[in-house]
Amino acid sequence: MKLIRKITFPFVPIYYAVTSLRNKLYDLGIKKSMSYDFPIICVGNLSVGGTGKTPMVEYLIRLLKNNYRVATLSRGYKRKTKGFYLADETSTVNTLGDEPFQFFDKFKNDIIVAVDANRNNGIDNLRKLANPPEVILLDDAFQHRKVKAGFNILLTTYSNLYTDDVVLPTGNLREPKNGAKRADIIVVTKCPKSIRESEKTKIIKKLNIENDQHVFFSFIEYVEEVISFERHINLIDLKDFTLVTGIANANTLVEFLKDKKLNFNHLNFGDHHDFTETQIKDLETNSLIVTTEKDFMRLKHFKSLESKLYYLPIVIGLDDEPKFNKLIKDFVTS
Structure with a gap:
């Protein structure tokens, strides 16, 4: 490269x-x-x-x-839909893209989430809503x-x-x-x-x-526990696990986990990675998987991973x- x-x-x-x-x-x-x-x-x-x-x-x-009333408007990278799309209860990663779906999954009761590659068109459609942002x-x-x-x-x-x-x-x-x-x-x-x-x-x-x-x-501030479907595990209680990342740069996360003296194997994929059937089958062989919140949005719909898939939440802190x-x-x- x-x-x-x-x-x-x-x-x-x-x-x-x-x-x-x-x-x-x-x-x-x-x-x-x-x-x-x-x-x-x-x-x-x-x-x-x-x-x-x-x-x-x-x-x-x-x-x-x-x-x-707040709305987020994104392009919706790698989504399977076209044009303006407003998130609702039927929305998935495929209809929204991973990052907008993360916004919707986390804040859906508080905000409006929409995607449109044409931001002007997206803004116009948002402002036409009955209760606009x-x-x-x-x-x-x-x-x-x-x-x-x-x-x-x-x-x-x-x-x-x-x-x-x-x-x-x-x-x-x-x-x-x-x-x-x-x-x-x-x-x-x-x-x-x-x-x-x-x-x-x-x-x-x-x-x-x-x-x-x-x-x-x-x-970046990492939470001291990993989270799944209403399940939590403290980091200090994590045994051997597989770290799965599909983000642009996983170095900060990897170093954080190493500093915690945790034992893990890292599977590093490209940003916004679409997981294949073969890759999912390979992941099924792991007893515990930790991933980023963005990757969790792409992986959580695979039922075979449901019992073993967790993500590590992050928030940002500012100096002032x-x-x-x-x-x-x-x-x-x-």
Whole structure:
């Protein structure tokens, strides 16, 4: 993979030029962005892969759901449906996609969950509902510039800041680094809890933010138990198990479990992996399976795994949570 990326380096200037031109056309108003007169918050990144968008959207849901009618709108990656789709009791991973289904499975009594690759069409359909949302959270839509969100939250990982990366196909950036200037908040995710203020200062300087931008540092907090269908096991009581992951980067999870001195075998699949019948049969031979919450949404419908399948929940912590919350609430109320 690294060799292929090095070989494709001559295409980097082409990709850079095309994406830069596209952004410039939007900045000049030649390509049109739609603005809206109600709060829309976009959560996204510059890079491909796991920067922690799903935990951030869930954080915003918890922050706002008690005071506003909140909707999430995602593309619905790898779903089997087309166009606008509104989640209901018949929805599955196949109709929604894994991340939107996770939102619905966890918050279905509190929020509206919808998917549409055309975010403008999705917003229009949500606003036509009999009881429309008051706030819409756009999941992974930073590059979807046909919508001009009122507030943009950009995520970048501590271990791979966008300032240290280059655009596709050699690097991981979907667009040039200066796209970060569209963000209102930049969150450096997956930081060590022990990160020092001096290191934060260096990172903020490296990000070269605008005067009106805010930077926060977040870290992952794992719950001290794994959860299944109304069943819980404390981590300290886990014996030998198989860890199954189908996410962009499982390193943080693996290191956490190793630090707990747990004995496990790791089966690592690609992001948004569709499990085959053969792979499910192989998983059936394991006595205990621990996975991520996103992967649990894809696997829990296999009855043969029901008695042995658990997931490890995560939440995010922020270095200055009151300030972050105030910025979000001030935007929504304004």
